[in-house]
Amino acid sequence: MKIAILDDYQDVALACADWASLGAGADVQALRDPLPTAPQRAEALRDFDVIVAMRERTPFPASLLGALPRLRLLVTTGMRNNAIDLDACRARGITVCGAPGAENAVNATAELSWALLLGLFKNLCTENSNMRAGLWQTAMPVPLAGKRLGVVGLGKLGTAVAQVGRAFGMDVVAWSPNLTPQRAAAAGVTAVAKQTLFTTADAVSIHLILSDKTREVVDAAAIGAMKPSAFLVNTSRAGLVDQQALLQALRDKRIAGAGLDVYPVEPLPADDPLRALDNVLLTPHLGYVSTDNFRAFYGNALAAIKAWKAGAPIRAL
Numbered sequence: 001m002k003i004a005i006l007d008d009y010q011d012v013a014l015a016c017a018d019w020a021s022l023g024a025g026a027d028v029q030a031l032r033d034p035l036p037t038a039p040q041r042a043e044a045l046r047d048f049d050v051i052v053a054m055r056e057r058t059p060f061p062a063s064l065l066g067a068l069p070r071l072r073l074l075v076t077t078g079m080r081n082n083a084i085d086l087d088a089c090r091a092r093g094i095t096v097c098g099a100p101g102a103e104n105a106v107n108a109t110a111e112l113s114w115a116l117l118l119g120l121f122k123n124l125c126t127e128n129s130n131m132r133a134g135l136w137q138t139a140m141p142v143p144l145a146g147k148r149l150g151v152v153g154l155g156k157l158g159t160a161v162a163q164v165g166r167a168f169g170m171d172v173v174a175w176s177p178n179l180t181p182q183r184a185a186a187a188g189v190t191a192v193a194k195q196t197l198f199t200t201a202d203a204v205s206i207h208l209i210l211s212d213k214t215r216e217v218v219d220a221a222a223i224g225a226m227k228p229s230a231f232l233v234n235t236s237r238a239g240l241v242d243q244q245a246l247l248q249a250l251r252d253k254r255i256a257g258a259g260l261d262v263y264p265v266e267p268l269p270a271d272d273p274l275r276a277l278d279n280v281l282l283t284p285h286l287g288y289v290s291t292d293n294f295r296a297f298y299g300n301a302l303a304a305i306k307a308w309k310a311g312a313p314i315r316a317l
Helices: 038-045 086-092 105-121 124-132 156-167 181-186 194-200 220-225 243-251 291-309
Strands: 002-005 027-030 050-053 073-077 095-099 148-152 171-175 203-206 231-234 257-260 280-282
Touching: 002 291, 050 291, 073 291, 086 095, 095 291, 105 124, 105 156, 105 203, 105 231, 105 257, 105 280, 105 291, 148 156, 148 194, 156 171, 171 194, 194 220, 220 243, 243 257
Parallel strands: 002 027, 002 050, 050 073, 073 095, 148 171, 148 203, 203 231, 231 257, 257 280
Antiparallel strands: none
């Protein structure tokens, strides 16, 4: 049984679970480098019986699945993966199973959201670069207390981000397509209309699940309504935001800046225009990356492989 573990960027997958417990008949290979094109994926993966995918880093459309004749089990870390064509998997007899992460994964993503927010409010990237260039105090940091934080999506993650905003003394408001005033009040924040949130917030943090309903929910009108002094932070999915509208707003300095952890193409190409902007704080999709989370991901992926091998798949999607 040949098993491929994909997108092991940090070279940690083999150390995060006891893969040897699969026995001598299992050949487990961790692929560190991304496979950016469909032909590369088909060539690299055609001889594997089992593939462990890290979140949505590698897409599995019907065209790729058709080029993998030996594939019988596809395990995704997490319990949701929009990059896998589940209908095509079922049609080809490929079992798809999920592998949950650590219970504290939400906290890790909320922490990164706040790292980006604080970095923007305090102008940390510019000040760090200027300090190394021999300069001193080149911009005015912005206090958080009394500012308005707009949270788009008030699930577990959005609520965690909102609670920190309240601790900083911010006025926290929230909006999502189905948010009720009662649910917002239970989280200690105020529900407002979408237009109100984007028009009045000093910072907007996005925490929605990407779906057909929410794709580009942060559209050109929403970005255009933001204050020139406001920041936008996205640690959820790039597809939630109109990327061209955001890029143009950042280029024209119509908003103060953005903190981004997610991108339409990942890894972010070296020549992507975002890399050249001085009002953008960029991180390489770190929101869910932690030792605890990866141990849970790979430990549960290993359990899924063992269960499938025994004829009783678990957490089938």
